[in-house]
Amino acid sequence: MGGLRQYAIPFRGLKEGKHDFEFIADHSFFEHFDSSEVNKGLVKVHIEMIKHTQFLELHFELAGKVTVQCDRCLEPFVLGIDHQAMLYIRFGEKSYEQSEEVLVLSDSASEVKLEQYIYEYIHLALPYQRIHPEIDGHSGCDHEMIKKLDDHSASDESDSEDPRWDKLRGLIKETE
Numbered sequence: 001m002g003g004l005r006q007y008a009i010p011f012r013g014l015k016e017g018k019h020d021f022e023f024i025a026d027h028s029f030f031e032h033f034d035s036s037e038v039n040k041g042l043v044k045v046h047i048e049m050i051k052h053t054q055f056l057e058l059h060f061e062l063a064g065k066v067t068v069q070c071d072r073c074l075e076p077f078v079l080g081i082d083h084q085a086m087l088y089i090r091f092g093e094k095s096y097e098q099s100e101e102v103l104v105l106s107d108s109a110s111e112v113k114l115e116q117y118i119y120e121y122i123h124l125a126l127p128y129q130r131i132h133p134e135i136d137g138h139s140g141c142d143h144e145m146i147k148k149l150d151d152h153s154a155s156d157e158s159d160s161e162d163p164r165w166d167k168l169r170g171l172i173k174e175t176e
């Protein structure tokens with residue numbers, strides 16, 4: 001995890017009160033996560049941290065663009081994202097995730113690593129259904145690809161085990 005050390009906030013030496021941090025999640029960030037549904041992107045992550053006597057309060061604001069795979073034609077396309085999240089950090093004997101919004105850090109910790117949170121927030125910002133936006137009222141999908149996928153699913157039923165094909169067939173029916 002050494003490569004992502006930059007996505008951490010060293011909070012020990014900071015005064016109580018408000019502090020701002022900015023991180024950029026780019027290609028190398030997404031590359032670091034094997035199961036990422038985003039393989040390329042540029043997301044600006046602004047964090048306003050309020051240091052209280054007993055705990056830390058982090059407000060995340062994420063904005064940028066990511067490349068995801070279209071659910072319909074399976075070709076990549078660029079999606080704009082905009083997401084906000086809150087994280088509270090309190091201290092205890094050992095580090096653990098108490099809930100989605102509360103992280104407990106060991107008393108000896110001097111920094112908080114945020115790459116996993118940034119990764120999750122970016123994925124939370126993705127819409128459930130990811131489909132090419134329309135261009136002038138027409139599907140922005142790769143028509144050649146749709147046709148190929150359609151032929152493929154019609155001629156080779158063994159692929160129906162892959163849930164993506166079922167989903168795809170459903171979508172093609174809906175739009176016709």
Ligand SMILES: [Zn+2]
Nearest residue numbers: 070073132141
């Ligand atoms: Zn598409």
